[in-house]
Amino acid sequence: xxxxxxxxxxxxxxxxxxxxxxxxxxxxxxxxxxxxxxxxxxxxxxxxxxxxxxxxxxxxxxxxxxxxxxxxxxxxxxxxxxxxxxxxxxxxxxxxxxxxxxxxxxxxxxxxxxxxxxxxxxxxxxxxxxxxxxxxxxxxxxxxxxxxxxxxxxxxxxxx
Amino acid sequence: xxxxxxxxxxxxxxxxxxxxxxxxxxxxxxxxxxxxxxxxxxxxxxxxxxxxxxxxxxxxxxxxxxxxxxxxxxxxxxxxxxxxxxxxxxxxxxxxxxxxxxxxxxxxxxxxxxxxxxxxxxxxxxxxxxxxxxxxxxxxxxxxxxxxxxxxxxxxxxxxxxxxxxxxxxxxxxxxxxxxxxxxxxxxxxxxxxxxxxxxxxxxxxxxxxxxxxxxxxxxxxxxxxxxxxxxxxxxxxxxxxxxxxxxxxxxxxxxxxxxxxxxxxxxxxxxxxxxxxxxxxxxxxxxxxxxxxxxxxxxxxxxxxxxxxxxxxxxxxxxxxxxxxxxxxxxxxxxxxxxxxxxxxxxxxxxxxxxxxxxxxxxxxxxxxxxxxxxxxxxxxxxxxxxxxxxxxxxxxxxxxxxxxxxxxxxxxxxxxxxxxxxxxxxxxxxxxxxxxxxxxxxxxxxxxxxxxxxxxxxxxxxxxxxxxxxxxxxxxxxxxxxxxxxxxxxxxxxxxxxxxxxxxxxxxxxxxxxxxxxxxxxxxxxxxxxxxxxxxxxxxxxxxxxxxxxxxxxxxxxxxxxxxxxxxxxxxxxxxxxxxxxxxxxxxxxxxxxxxxxxxxxxxxxxxxxxxxxxxxxxxxxxxxxxxxxxxxxxxxxxxxxxxxxxxxxxxxxxxxxxxxxxxxxxxxxxxxxxxxxxxxxxxxxxxxxxxxxxxxxxxxxxxxxxxxxxxxxxxxxxxxxxxxxxxxxxxxxxxxxxxxxxxxxxxxxxx
Numbered sequence: 001x002x003x004x005x006x007x008x009x010x011x012x013x014x015x016x017x018x019x020x021x022x023x024x025x026x027x028x029x030x031x032x033x034x035x036x037x038x039x040x041x042x043x044x045x046x047x048x049x050x051x052x053x054x055x056x057x058x059x060x061x062x063x064x065x066x067x068x069x070x071x072x073x074x075x076x077x078x079x080x081x082x083x084x085x086x087x088x089x090x091x092x093x094x095x096x097x098x099x100x101x102x103x104x105x106x107x108x109x110x111x112x113x114x115x116x117x118x119x120x121x122x123x124x125x126x127x128x129x130x131x132x133x134x135x136x137x138x139x140x141x142x143x144x145x146x147x148x149x150x151x152x153x154x155x156x157x158x159x160x
Numbered sequence: 161x162x163x164x165x166x167x168x169x170x171x172x173x174x175x176x177x178x179x180x181x182x183x184x185x186x187x188x189x190x191x192x193x194x195x196x197x198x199x200x201x202x203x204x205x206x207x208x209x210x211x212x213x214x215x216x217x218x219x220x221x222x223x224x225x226x227x228x229x230x231x232x233x234x235x236x237x238x239x240x241x242x243x244x245x246x247x248x249x250x251x252x253x254x255x256x257x258x259x260x261x262x263x264x265x266x267x268x269x270x271x272x273x274x275x276x277x278x279x280x281x282x283x284x285x286x287x288x289x290x291x292x293x294x295x296x297x298x299x300x301x302x303x304x305x306x307x308x309x310x311x312x313x314x315x316x317x318x319x320x321x322x323x324x325x326x327x328x329x330x331x332x333x334x335x336x337x338x339x340x341x342x343x344x345x346x347x348x349x350x351x352x353x354x355x356x357x358x359x360x361x362x363x364x365x366x367x368x369x370x371x372x373x374x375x376x377x378x379x380x381x382x383x384x385x386x387x388x389x390x391x392x393x394x395x396x397x398x399x400x401x402x403x404x405x406x407x408x409x410x411x412x413x414x415x416x417x418x419x420x421x422x423x424x425x426x427x428x429x430x431x432x433x434x435x436x437x438x439x440x441x442x443x444x445x446x447x448x449x450x451x452x453x454x455x456x457x458x459x460x461x462x463x464x465x466x467x468x469x470x471x472x473x474x475x476x477x478x479x480x481x482x483x484x485x486x487x488x489x490x491x492x493x494x495x496x497x498x499x500x501x502x503x504x505x506x507x508x509x510x511x512x513x514x515x516x517x518x519x520x521x522x523x524x525x526x527x528x529x530x531x532x533x534x535x536x537x538x539x540x541x542x543x544x545x546x547x548x549x550x551x552x553x554x555x556x557x558x559x560x561x562x563x564x565x566x567x568x569x570x571x572x573x574x575x576x577x578x579x580x581x582x583x584x585x586x587x588x589x590x591x592x593x594x595x596x597x598x599x600x601x602x603x604x605x606x607x608x609x610x611x612x613x614x615x616x617x618x619x620x621x622x623x624x625x626x627x628x629x630x631x632x633x634x635x636x637x638x639x640x641x642x643x644x645x646x647x648x649x650x651x652x653x654x655x656x657x658x659x660x661x662x663x664x665x666x667x668x669x670x671x672x673x674x675x676x677x678x679x680x681x682x683x684x685x686x687x688x689x690x691x692x693x694x695x696x697x698x699x700x701x702x703x704x705x706x707x708x709x710x711x712x713x714x715x716x717x718x719x720x721x722x723x724x725x726x727x728x729x730x731x732x733x734x735x736x737x738x739x740x741x742x743x744x745x746x747x748x749x750x751x752x753x754x755x756x757x758x759x760x761x762x763x764x765x766x767x768x769x770x771x772x773x774x775x776x777x778x779x780x781x782x783x784x785x786x787x788x789x790x791x792x793x794x795x796x797x798x799x800x801x802x803x804x805x806x807x808x809x810x811x812x813x814x815x816x817x818x819x820x821x822x823x824x825x826x827x828x829x830x831x832x833x834x835x836x837x838x839x840x841x842x843x844x845x846x847x848x849x850x851x852x853x854x855x856x857x858x859x860x861x862x863x864x865x866x867x868x869x870x871x872x873x874x875x876x877x878x879x880x881x882x883x884x885x886x887x888x889x890x891x892x893x894x895x896x897x898x899x900x901x902x903x904x905x906x907x908x909x910x911x912x913x914x
Contacts, residue, residue: 036190037183039396041346043428047839050346078183091181095173098805101813102633103180104346104396110181132847136839138344138397139633140809141816142847 006071010035011080017067025070026051026062029077037078037107038062041136049135052108053077059115061134078107081114089152089159090114097148101139109135113149122153167642167652168867171805174638175656176394176631188350188366188393189425196352197226199414199424200273202263202280203434204255207289207503207833208302211253211262211282219265219279224272227418228280229264234413236382240405242372244470246305247506249380249409255284256304256468257503258835259433261406266414266422291829293463293500294442304468304501311466311499312474314481314761318553324457324492328448330532336445336521337898338881339826340465341438342431343510344817344844347396349435350425351408353415360387361415365408366395368630369670374662376405377412388412392660398632399817400509403472403672404436432837436471436508437827439464443521445484453535453543457492460484460521464499464514471508473499478764479600480514482554486522487565487598487771488544493553505827505835509672511814512874515599516821516881520899523595523882528895537886538576541596542569554765555757561769561870564797564860568596568773571856575793579777582791589782590790591891594775595882599875600766601674602749605756607763609749611679612666615644615687616742617695619735621715621728623648623655627680628668630660634873635806636676642802643681643866647688649714666744674770674871675749677802681866683747690743698741699730750864768862772796772875774815776883777851780891785903787888789819789851792880796855799862799870811855811876818880820845823900 005018010033017032024044029035041050046061053062054076081088090110093099100106109132116123116131123131128149132142179185216228231238231250238252239245251262265276288302295301296309303309325331352364361383367373370390378385395402407424414422426435441464448457462480466473477499484495530537545565550558572594584590603609614626625644631637637657645655658665668680692712699717700707709720716724734741749768756767777791794811801807824843827836836842861868885896894906 031193035183036186039187039346040189041348041396041428042839043348045428045838045840048346078181082182087181094181095177098171098173098809100174100177100180101635101809102346102395102397103177103185104187104633106180107183129847129850134846136346136844136846138346138399138817138844139813141812141814141845141853142850143812143853144805144809146847 004068006067008070008072009074011076019067021068023067024063025065025067028067029053029062035077035079039104039107041104049108049112050105052111052135054111054115057115057118059112078111081110088114089155090149093148093151093155097144097151099140099144099148105135105137109137109145117153117156121157123149166646166649168646169801169804172638172642172652172803174635176637185394187347187396188352188364191352191364191393193423196421196423197266197268197418198270198273199264199266199411199422200277201261201410201430202265202277203430204251204258204260204262206255206284206286207258208287209255209284210287211251211255212285213283214263215281216263218281219276222272222276222279224268225265225276226268227266228276229413229417233417234380237379240376240380240409241470242403242472243474247406247469249413257505259430259505260468261410261434264410264414266418289503291502291504293465293502296500296502297498304503309501311470311501312477314477314497316481316554316760317494319492321457321459321492321494325448327450327456329451330529331446331448332525332529332532333444333446334525334528334897336443336524338441338517338520339828339899340440340504340507341510341821341825342827342842343399343401345397345399345401348426348428348431349402349407351411352421352423353411354421355415355419360389361412362389362391363408363412364391364393366393366402367408368398368403368632368672370630370660370662371667372670373405373408377409380409381412381416390662392630395630395632399511400513400672401436403509403670406435428839429837432827432842433505433835436510437505438510439466439473439476439507439517441465441517443517445521445525447525447529449529449533451533453533453540455488455490455544458485458490460495462497464497465502465504465507466499467502467504467506469506471506473507475763476509476514478604478761479766480518482600482765483515483598484518484522485553486519487546487596489546489550490553511817512878513673515597515874515878519595519597519878520881523597523879524885524897527593527886527889538569538573545569554760556765556767557755561797561860561862564771564858567858567860568771568795568797571795572773572775575775579775579791582777585779587781588779589891590777590779591887591889592775592777593883593886593890594773595879595886596773597771597875597878599674599770599878601678601768601770601871602766603673604763604766605751610746611669611683612744612746613668613680613683613687614666614742614744615684615691616740617727617731619732621726621731623650625655625657625684626665627657628660628666629671629676629680632671634810635803636671636680638806639677639802640680640684644684644688647685674873674875676871677869678865678871679747679749681869683745685866686745686747687743690745691741694743695730695741698734702730702733770797770870770872770875772879774879774883776887778884778887778891780888780906782892785907787823787901789823789884792851793854793856794876795858796872796876797858797860798872799865800859800868801857802867802869807857807872808855810872812853814874814876815853815880816845816850818877819849821877821899822881822884826900
């Protein structure tokens with residue numbers, strides 16, 4: 001198999017990677033770039049959202065994006081959410097609201113929530129439920145995640 | 161109890177959450193991968209077949225393939241199992257379910273491993289298969305194991321059933337069916353095993369029982385237990401499903417055979433096919449009551465499908481048997497439970513452990529009975545609930561914690577009134593229903609039910625807690641830290657739990673059975689008392705004062721002259737002396753001699769109960785038959801809250817699993833002969849499926865519990881399904897006897913009724 005070389009921006013850094021053409025963005029991040037925050041929970045079928053990352057600001061299932069399709073794009077993973085050593089308000093609110101249990105779905109859920117808050121700074125419960133609907137969680141029943149997203153929205157509105 | 165609590169009862173933030181929101185938390189599959197090999201499992205394409213021949217010659221030649229292993233390569237015991245060693249490490253002569261491991265390929269890359277799998281040639285001779293536990297026990301059924309298809313049978317009776325039913329004014333009988341459920345934790349099973357140069361193995365697991373995994377691995381590889389080190393990575397959920405050593409055994413075997421480090425991770429499909437599920441069951445229950453609602457007799461026959469292997473099936477059958485009569489006083493009872501092998505994916509432990517199955521039947525039947533008697537379902541419950549001092553049919557005397565039951569029913573009444581007042585959306589019919597439940601705690605009489613945990617004072621004066629049982633994500637480490645902090649008068653921040661390593665951690669037992677807050681809590685409180693003694697002995701020696709002149713308070717040693725010296729000074733001094741100030745304690749789950757009946761099989765009875773109830777409001781579309789759950793009020797007795805956010809998290813998460821059980825989830829055999837085996841077809845509840853959830857936490861202290869606490873891990877998914885079924889009946893007068901509830905059950909019935 002001929003390897004391909006792609007260049008993409010990951011968490012603000014330009015990265016050039018040579019890899020297999022059938023590799024997904026998820027495994028490019030995990031295996032080639034050592035970023036393990038995005039998880040594989042459904043076997044690469046786009047059913048669980050644990051591999052959610054932001055591509056040009058939009059949440060995508062990175063297991064459904066071929067690495068080649070990410071060429072030239074801007075990717076943000078959970079590892080890139082903190083700024084200047086300060087956690088994003090969503091990261092803090094997930095901890096403070098008790099929205100984290102086993103944590104396997106947490107990175108994907110936080111990134112899906114970030115995309116929501118970026119486009120809708122004061123979301124309703126319904127908007128939050130819809131934004132999270134692609135991110136399966138088996139531990140929390142989503143109740144405290146929804147609460148955490150409201151808390152972060154509130155904090156961001158004061159900051160903004 | 162009146163004293164102000166330092167940390168117990170507060171919603172302390174769990175310390176591992178920080179690494180989980182940044183992506184730094186290392187689950188097994190995130191451990192450094194440099195130089196590791198990858199294993200993959202060849203799995204049976206048949207439900208039941210004889211293996212005529214396995215030819216691995218071609219596979220061994222595939223570039224990058226390091227080893228191809230079959231049953232004949234297993235150096236030690238070729239089968240394993242937590243209760244019955246009926247599960248082959250790799251199939252021997254026969255495969256008993258679709259997905260059973262047949263061969264193991266170890267290769268330099270995932271791709272080479274896959275190519276190796278494709279190059280293995282197996283000739284099978286298909287055999288007839290059976291998927292239903294009743295059919296499996298019928299004459300002429302295909303035989304799955306040499307000893308026959310009956311794994312275990314319980315027949316527990318008390319009173320006089322015939323006389324009881326003769327006394328009844330109303331007798332009802334119904335048969336209920338509950339599905340096979342996937343635990344559905346987000347992290348698929350994974351293990352990484354390293355062969356060390358000194359001939360020992362280090363095995364990383366995502367497991368509820370590292371110490372038992374260690375024994376299973378040692379037995380299969382014919383190694384002394386001491387040569388196997390099991391370490392716990394961060395665990396991505398478990399819910400009972402990770403009380404299974406199958407994957408860590410295979411990873412360890414691959415590492416042993418290749419003298420390498422090998423990674424093995426199940427895909428979601430593999431997780432569905434070849435890791436334990438919740439047992440599907442058929443429950444026939446007959447109940448008799450007097451006109452005034454007094455329950456007089458209950459007779460149940462339960463068939464439980466454990467699939468191809470026993471796993472924890474016998475124990476699940478035992479617990480199920482105990483709770484079929486629910487939280488009620490019934491003088492004449494018989495429960496007959498048969499656990500059968502079938503060719504289905506095997507079932508084992510899962511949150512609730514037989515209780516969800518039992519309660520769906522009993523709590524549905526009680527509402528039917530209330531209708532037949534013309535009594536309010538709540539009044540029927542009130543009339544029959546257990547009270548302290550009652551003896552249930554297993555012979556267990558009900559403790560004072562049953563005082564929670566009337567409190568719970570008061571909350572049910574209030575919630576029911578509130579939810580009933582909400583008008584239905586136009587075009588829909590609303591209904592409100594509830595169910596009450598009992599859940600047991602602990603592993604049952606004569607099963608080793610201990611937990612050993614250790615405390616150490618680090619040289620900086622902080623406290624390390626070696627919790628001997630893994631935190632699955634529910635927050636065991638957090639509540640252990642809180643209880644240690646409380647016992648020693650230290651800030652929560654100063655106490656830190658240490659991940660499990662079987663070489664250094666004490667054996668805290670299996671994380672299961674709603675027992676951890678209770679047993680670990682009692683153990684660490686005892687260890688804290690011993691630690692204070694150890695510290696004061698040491699301090700008196702160092703200070704050259706009589707022992708009775710030193711006392712401990714809030715992280716300081718206090719002297720008679722008023723001096724107060726911080727803990728850290730003694731800890732650092734001890735470290736310089738080459739000593740560690742530490743203490744360990746074992747707590748054994750109490751099975752009081754005088755009140756524990758002795759005639760039941762091992763693992764029965766359980767003697768400690770937790771109670772709960774849930775009230776559901778549904779809206780049913782009478783044309784489409786769709787059910788929307790709009791509200792769920794969950795009322796649970798926890799004895800005493802240690803961490804409120806964690807308790808609520810357990811309740812909310814369990815309720816979501818109960819909702820999935822009621823409305824969506826079923827690992828069923830499709831028309832094409834394949835199982836539902838992925839999240840495309842197996843529907844876990846999403847954020848949009850969740851109703852408004854309200855948790856009402858009841859605190860009736862358990863005298864033997866740490867601060868009065870009991871367990872809440874399982875109880876909150878048990879009443880959900882019958883509460884929803886009862887709400888559906890309230891909405892459209894259709895009684896569902898099978899879950900998950902499907903639109904055709906409602907529309908079909910409605911049309912038939914006209």
